[in-house]
Structures are given as C-alpha cells and as structure tokens.
Amino acid sequence: xxxxxxxxxxxxxxxxxxxxxxxxxxxxxxxxxxxxxxxxxxxxxxxxxxxxxxxxxxxxxxxxxxxxxxxxxxxxxxxxxxxxxxxxxxxxxxxxxxxxxxxxxxxxxxxxxxxxxxxxxxxxxxxxxxxxxxxxxxxxxxxxxxxxxxxxxxxxxxxxxxxxxxxxxxxxxxxxxxxxx
Amino acid sequence: xxxxxxxxxxxxxxxxxxxxxxxxxxxxxxxxxxxxxxxxxxxxxxxxxxxxxxxxxxxxxxxxxxxxxxxxxxxxxxxxxxxxxxxxxxxxxxxxxxxxxxxxxxxxxxxxxxxxxxxxxxxxxxxxxxxxxxxxxxxxxxxxxxxxxxxxxxxxxxxxxxxxxxxxxxxxxxxxxxxxx
Numbered sequence: 001x002x003x004x005x006x007x008x009x010x011x012x013x014x015x016x017x018x019x020x021x022x023x024x025x026x027x028x029x030x031x032x033x034x035x036x037x038x039x040x041x042x043x044x045x046x047x048x049x050x051x052x053x054x055x056x057x058x059x060x061x062x063x064x065x066x067x068x069x070x071x072x073x074x075x076x077x078x079x080x081x082x083x084x085x086x087x088x089x090x091x092x093x094x095x096x097x098x099x100x101x102x103x104x105x106x107x108x109x110x111x112x113x114x115x116x117x118x119x120x121x122x123x124x125x126x127x128x129x130x131x132x133x134x135x136x137x138x139x140x141x142x143x144x145x146x147x148x149x150x151x152x153x154x155x156x157x158x159x160x161x162x163x164x165x166x167x168x169x170x171x172x173x174x175x176x177x178x179x180x181x
Numbered sequence: 182x183x184x185x186x187x188x189x190x191x192x193x194x195x196x197x198x199x200x201x202x203x204x205x206x207x208x209x210x211x212x213x214x215x216x217x218x219x220x221x222x223x224x225x226x227x228x229x230x231x232x233x234x235x236x237x238x239x240x241x242x243x244x245x246x247x248x249x250x251x252x253x254x255x256x257x258x259x260x261x262x263x264x265x266x267x268x269x270x271x272x273x274x275x276x277x278x279x280x281x282x283x284x285x286x287x288x289x290x291x292x293x294x295x296x297x298x299x300x301x302x303x304x305x306x307x308x309x310x311x312x313x314x315x316x317x318x319x320x321x322x323x324x325x326x327x328x329x330x331x332x333x334x335x336x337x338x339x340x341x342x343x344x345x346x347x348x349x350x351x352x353x354x355x356x357x358x359x360x361x362x
Contacts, residue, residue, distance in 0.1 A: 004342065007208045011335070018203035022195050022328075027188045127345040134344035141343050144336040145352040147203075151329040154192070158322045161185065163315030164308040170358035171326040177354035 004133070005118065008140045013105055015143040016098035019046065019150075024094055031090050033157045035176075042153050045146050046093045047085035048078060053100035057139040058107050064122035064132045065111065072123045108136070152176070185314070186299065189321045194286055196324040197279035200227065200331075205275055212271050214338045216357075223334055226327050227274045228266035229259060234281035238320040239288050245303035245313045246292065253304045289317070333357070 023031060023042065031042045040048070056076045063071050085093060111117075118133040155171040166172050204212060204223065212223045221229070237257045244252050266274060292298075299314040336352040347353050 007210050010206075010208050011211060014203050014207065018199050021202045022199035025191075026195065027191050029188050030192060124345070127348075130344055130346075134342070134346065137339050137342040137344075138346040138350070141336050141339045141346070141350050141352070144332045144339075145350045148329055148332040148336070148352040148355065151325045151332065155322050155325040155329070158318050158325075161315070161318040162322050163311055163318075164305070165311070165315065165319040165322070169319070169322050169326045171322070171329040173358035174329065174355055177351035 005113070005136060008136050009105065009108070011140040011143065012101065015049075015147070016094070016101050018147070019049075020094045020098065022150075024091055026090075029157050030154050033153070035153055035156045040149070040153065042150050043085060043090055043093065044081060045150055045153070046090070046097055047081040047088075049143070049146060050084045050093065050097050050100050051078075051081045052076070052139075052142065053097070053104050054084075057135070057142075058104045060122060060135055061108070061111070061132060064120050064135065065113070065117060067122075069121050069123045069129060072125055075125045148174075149176070186294070186317060189317050190286065190289070192321040192324065193282065196230075196328070197275070197282050199328070200230075201275045201279065203331075205272055207271075210338050211335050214334065216334055216337045221330070221334065223331050224266060224271055224274065225262060226331055226334070227271070227278055228262040228269075230324070230327060231265045231274065231278050231281050232259075232262045233257070233320075233323065234278070234285050235265070238316070238323075239285045241303060241316055242289065242292070242313060245301050245316065246294070246298060248303075250302050250304045250310060253306055256306045329355075330357075 023046070034041045034044075055074070060073050063073060084096070088096070113132060118131065118136075120132050121129045122132070122135065124130050152171050152174050155169065159166055159172060162169065162172075204227070215222045215225075236255075241254050244254060265277070269277070294313060294317075299312065299317075301313050302310045303313070303316065305311045333352050333355050336350065340347055340353060343350065343353075
C-alpha cells in the first residue's frame with residue numbers, strides 16, 4: 001500500500017476507540033441532546049457512522065474495483081440511520097461501530113489495492129467520476145467531519161451554562177456546514 | 182456536588198483518553214500539519230490544553246473561592262504554549278495532559294464546591310463578573326472547542342486528497358471562529 005493509504009488507515013482504525021473513550025458512560029445530556037428541531041444528537045451521529053460502514057465506504061470501493069465507472073454508486077440516504085440505532089444503548093452503538101469498522105478495514109487490507117487500483121474511477125450519483133483514492137481518503141475525512149459535529153452538538157448543550165464565555169468559544173460559533181453526499 | 186457539575190466532570194475526565202485514542206501513534210501528517218501560516222497544529226493544541234490545566238482553570242477556580250471579585254484573574258496568554266511542548270514527543274504531551282487533568286480534577290473534588298460556592302463570582306480581565314459555575318462549565322466546553330479544532334486541522338491535511346468530496350464535508354467549510362479569552 002502506498003504511503004497516503006497508510007495515513008488513511010491509521011486514522012480509520014483509531015476513530016472507534018476515540019469515540020468510545022469520549023462517549024461510553026457519558027451522561028445523556030451530552031449524547032441525547034441535539035442542536036434544535038430536525039438536527040442530530042451524538043447518538044444519531046454514531047448510528048450514521050455504522051450505516052456508512054454498512055452501505056457506503058467499502059461497498060463503493062468494491063463497486064469501483066469490480067465495475068469501475070460502468071456502475072454508478074447506489075445513492076446513500078443519510079436519513080436512513082434509524083434501523084441502526086433503534087432499541088440500542090449508546091454502549092451497544094459504540095460496540096457496533098467498532099465491529100463494523102474493524103470488518104471494513106479487514107476487507108480493505110484483504111483487497112490490498114495497488115497504486116493502479118487507487119487511480120481507478122467510479123461514478124458518484126452527484127458529482128460523477130471519483131477515484132478509489134479519493135473515496136478512501138473521504139472515508140477518513142468523514143470521521144473527522146463527524147468528530148467536528150459531535151464536539152459542536154455537545155458544546156451546544158452548554159451554550160447557556162458557560163455564561164459570557166459563549167462569545168469566545170469557537171465551537172459555539174460554528175454553523176454546521178454539511179451537505180448530503 | 183450538584184448535577185450539572187457531575188456532567189462537567191464526566192466530560193473533563195474523558196477528554197485525555199479520547200485524545201490519546203485518537204492521536205497516539207498517528208502519522209505526523211495528522212499531528213504536525215497546521216492550517217496555514219500562523220495557525221496551530223494538533224501538537225500545539227495539546228500543549229495549549231496542558232497550559233490551561235496549569236495556569237487557567239483550577240488556578241482561576243481557587244482565586245474565586247479565595248478572593249471572589251476582589252482579585253482579577255491573571256490574563257491567560259494562549260500563545261505561551263511553547264514551554265509545554267518544547268522537546269516533547271506527541272506521546273509525552275498526551276501523558277502530560279492526562280496527568281495535569283487528573284491533578285486538576287483531584288483538586289476540584291477536594292474543594293467539593295457547594296451550590297453556594299458555584300454561585301460565587303470572580304472577575305475576568307475582559308468581561309468582568311463570572312461565576313465559578315460558568316468557569317467550570319467553560320473548562321469542559323473548552324475541551325470541546327479544541328476537539329472541534331483538532332478535527333478541523335486534521336481534515337485540512339486531506340483537503341486535496343478527498344477530491345470532489347471537499348464541497349460536501351462540513352469540516353472542510355469551517356472557518357475556525359475562536360477568539361482569545
């Protein structure tokens with residue numbers, strides 16, 4: 001594997017343990033609160049991460065290696081997370097994410113993509129041609145976008161509690177920014 | 182201790198392990214890269230967190246309980262982090278942060294502030310009267326603002342690597358937002 005992919009894997013393999021250390025046993029104010037009507041809680045974000053392991057990242061990688069641009073990726077409905085979270089405790093969700101991520105990384109290492117493989121293209125339903133390299137890098141960056149979101153959702157719960165410091169904490173000024181893809 | 186303070190402590194005691202799980206052994210592209218000239222790397226953020234334990238949070242809490250508004254807080258120079266990071270590996274910084282945080286939490290639990298204590302006021306050099314409750318809540322929210330920043334700094338390293346996905350990842354649109362205080 002080329003160097004960049006090792007950087008991607010190093011991050012991907014750490015995210016479940018980082019979320020576990022942050023969230024396991026944490027009071028529900030932090031994990032069940034959201035940022036207002038129609039927004040996600042931390043619990044929802046973890047369910048979405050499991051959903052991505054199941055239907056987005058490695059499934060799309062396999063499509064690229066098997067069919068290239070001939071087969072467009074199945075659109076990923078990010079609002080379809082509920083079947084991953086229904087009836088589960090936060091602790092079960094953290095376990096499910098760790099297992100799903102470990103499975104995905106085992107598959108990736110078994111594929112052992114070459115430099116040539118990483119340049120192969122697939123077809124994204126929104127923005128067309130993308131390479132396997134871009135897909136795998138986005139898998140890791142997607143962890144970071146949700147770590148960014150989790151810290152923002154949690155901080156929102158203390159918007160009043162911090163008093164005058166609210167103006168000086170960057171996370172309290174963050175407006176979200178994500179778009180579905 | 183009242184309920185809210187338990188929520189604060191629950192978060193404060195988890196942050197070092199979460200950062201450890203995310204950052205220990207991670208390739209330097211993630212921990213040494215910054216967001217451009219004059220911006221911080223992840224390494225710098227961890228040094229700043231240690232600095233805060235040493236000179237900001239519990240020292241200010243003690244000032245409130247000992248002197249109330251009579252003694253203004255010593256200004257905290259957030260650019261004075263270098264003596265905490267110089268010559269240290271990332272792993273040493275993570276150890277230093279865990280030790281400093283554990284020490285601060287031991288002190289807080291020994292103080293065991295009452296409801297009345299939490300309402301006591303101190304004097305901030307920029308925005309004047311603040312309560313002990315607000316200071317302690319901000320200690321936790323400050324962890325979140327830097328977790329938010331760390332995820333953004335790391336994502337920045339993959340701005341090119343993710344190709345067309347850059348437009349769809351919220352963390353790539355985040356403009357920072359922090360002000361010194």
